[in-house]
Amino acid sequence: MFEKLGFKKRPQQQDNSSLPVLTPVDLDDVAEEYAEAYDEQGFWSKCKRYARSIGRVGLEKAFTLYYATEHKNCTLAHKTAIYGALGYLLTPIDAIPDLTPFLGYTDDISLIGAALIAVASCIDESVKHKAKHRVSRLLGEGALEGVRECKVEDRNAVLSVWLTASIKAHDFVPPDFWAEQVSAMRDGYLPSAQVYVYEREGQVVGFYALRHNTLAALFVAPDYQSQGIGRELLEHAKAEQDSLTLSVFKANGAAIGFYLRQGFKVASEQVNPATEQPEFVMVWVAG
Missing domain, CATH: 3.40.630.30 (Gcn5-related N-acetyltransferase (GNAT))
Structure with missing residues (x-):
């Protein structure tokens, strides 16, 4: 469900341009490849690395973004913001280093907060309930300490x-x-x-x-x-x-x-x- 944003480098043209041009990879092309790695359990296994620093509230925010991608209002632009935030938080090695600065993100928590604001139309009570319920189940298992x-x-x-x-x-x-x-x-x-x-x-x-x-x-x-x-x-x-x-x-x-x-x-x-x-x-x- 968590699709990574990827970019392919276009070969340099035979002109005086010194900068490579980047073309986006279609999200649908990479969705299946990363679906298994970012299912609910895979997502949680990565969240555990940050659980101590962000606490219950931070986890609920991360899972709110996670479930917001399933909302009917979630567009490609919304998904770009969500995947940029969660990718930077959970999988730095897979994140696109040149993308996040342009989005105004400076650290993990501000990434999540900025993304929540950007995709507010995709977050309703159902999304919030899913996030709270999932975190409650995980914490009930003694996952956060x-x-x-x-x-x-x-x-x-x-x-x-x-x-x-x-x-x-x-x-x-x-x-x-x-x-x-x-x-x-x-x-x-x-x-x-x-x-x-x-x-x-x-x-x-x-x-x-x-x-x-x-x-x-x-x-x-x-x-x-x-x-x-x-x-x-x-x-x-x-x-x-x-x-x-x-x-x-x-x-x-x-x-x-x-x-x-x-x-x-x-x-x-x-x-x-x-x-x-x-x-x-x-x-x-x-x-």
Whole structure:
């Protein structure tokens, strides 16, 4: 179903022209050749390579484009935009490098977004339903797992992870203290930070928040701890900055041990003004 755009080089004419002329290959001529490689399963197998970075919403957009080609309004021009976007996203080796710049595409996500706008007349509720249903089935199979950028719709899940994990990790602080901070986290703290989440089977189970090079938060839901998720989140944060600074309660021995194992060092000690609990300032610098 996914037909690749191809071009054949016309032999250079016997004139002074120094540029080869490209003639399009008929899409129908190559459709059958690529149908098997880009059936639904083949399409998904390629999507998996990008699933961590684009997340559920990104996958739904990609599958929306995929199913838009089946719409009655989908013309050759629409298919050109769709195949250009999906081809660039999923099969860079097969994409046409000289085509995408002229379409105004600069990266994978903008490719998908621009194509969705260009083919809006081919996207109805049926197309959207097919995309959502297919992604739900795939994620139900545990196909998507990893770190991705936090989206607005993730905020409640992030707050839930933060609250439950904070209460468990900080039994030396009254639980009511954390419950009273939820509004501040939701309305001020999270919107002002760069937040990434860890998604497993469509569920946010961990996150970290950066403010410049300060690791302001890193939490994993209690039921998902000791599974390497915290380490993956921290490795992702390290890739974002050349150095990281964080504060951790002195009484939280498990967290201190974790950060020490990940290359952090204790730089100083201070008292947390909100809880009046002593805490360490720890620092990591890229080697």
